[in-house]
Amino acid sequence: MTSSKGLEGVVATQSAISSIIDDTLTYVGYNIDDLADNASFEEVIYLLWHQRLPKADELAELKQQLADNMAVPQEVLDHFKTYPIKNVHPMAALRTAVSMLGLFDEEAEEMNPEANYRKAIRIQAKISTIVTAFGRIRNGQEPVAPRTDYSYAANFLYMLSGEEPADIEVEAFNKALVLHADHELNASTFTARVAVATLSDVYSGITAAIGALKGPLHGGANEQVMKTLTEIGSVENVDAAVKEKLANKEKIMGFGHRVYRKGDPRAKHLREMSKKLTEIRGEEKWYEMSVRMEELVTGQKDLPPNVDFYSASVYHSLNIEHDLFTPIFAVSRASGWLAHILEQYADNRLIRPRAEYIGPGMQTYVPVDER
Ligand SMILES: CC(=O)SCCNC(=O)CCNC(=O)[C@H](O)C(C)(C)COP(=O)(O)OP(=O)(O)OC[C@H]1O[C@@H](n2cnc3c(N)ncnc32)[C@H](O)[C@@H]1OP(=O)(O)O
């Protein structure tokens, strides 16, 4: 048996949800550029879950279902106030809260397509309430109830800030949600599929996926990008900082990708949004620093930026606290995880690869007092 470290190049399943072929990303055959420019996040959720775009009445029904299910049990919100340590990471809080949601869902253990679809709606609806409520409660603020007349994107921003978001902010946030929704067999989606392929429940799959997304080599990179930009501090400092990082063989967050070679097609949309939003906020430096970093890292290491790189300055410009960046990724990617979970259940087989053993050969057991 031979192994591939990190399963690089291994085709582990079939899927009809999204594809990356020759650096082009599609959801169900629709180019991501087309969707980023035109689609609402709700349309994308429907597309991923049904493998077709919704008609107007189907879209209206999904929006209604999401709006009807946004409320989160009070016990889940109250538990945010019980942590013994300060500065709990919002991804840890989200992971626990989603797991807890399963305890309040009468259908949690129901294993049929209709019940699983209903759970998908509940999780997708509640995940944005959970993230925004946590963001407020930890700052001593009361959660803000969702507005049924707002889009998913507008509601997130409204529930987080308590203020009516500007159109450009909603446009940017919707685009970010569309761009992050699914990505073939990335680490967290694979995790979700492995979990539910044991015929475990939907909540277990999403909880496991949140844990996988949290790491800085995956979704956690967007928070680290903002940390790097903040540490560098100014456009003038970029050249020296990048030179030092590359010389020390440090990973520069937001660059590189396991699958893309020429570049991540999602990055340009976020770069454009970053330019617009930083200009509006009068904080062009975050965009200018990012562009200079891209020039240097791509020029010198041939490593293009990934989706996490420009999303950092976009979210920062939307006035969002930096440790909420990865939870926002989870809010969007939940739609993809749920699509993959439903697809896995529909034609399931236990996922159980092999390991190439590299430990010692056969040994004889020696009792503890003779060792
Ligand atoms: C939504 C997402 O999950 S997108 C990815 C988000 N993660 C990041 O942005 C973190 C930074 N990037 C990385 O760590 C990597 O590029 C990954 C994890 C995304 C991909 O990793 P892999 O496919 O395993 O690539 P690997 O780590 O083997 O990199 C290949 C080479 O490029 C280098 N490299 C890759 N990414 C970077 C980077 N961001 N900065 C500096 N060097 C890098 C590696 O050090 C390695 O160099 P070497 O051959 O001299 O040892």
Ligand SMILES: O=C([O-])CC(=O)C(=O)O
């Ligand atoms: O596909 C990957 O490995 C990581 C990624 O870009 C994503 O999950 O969006």
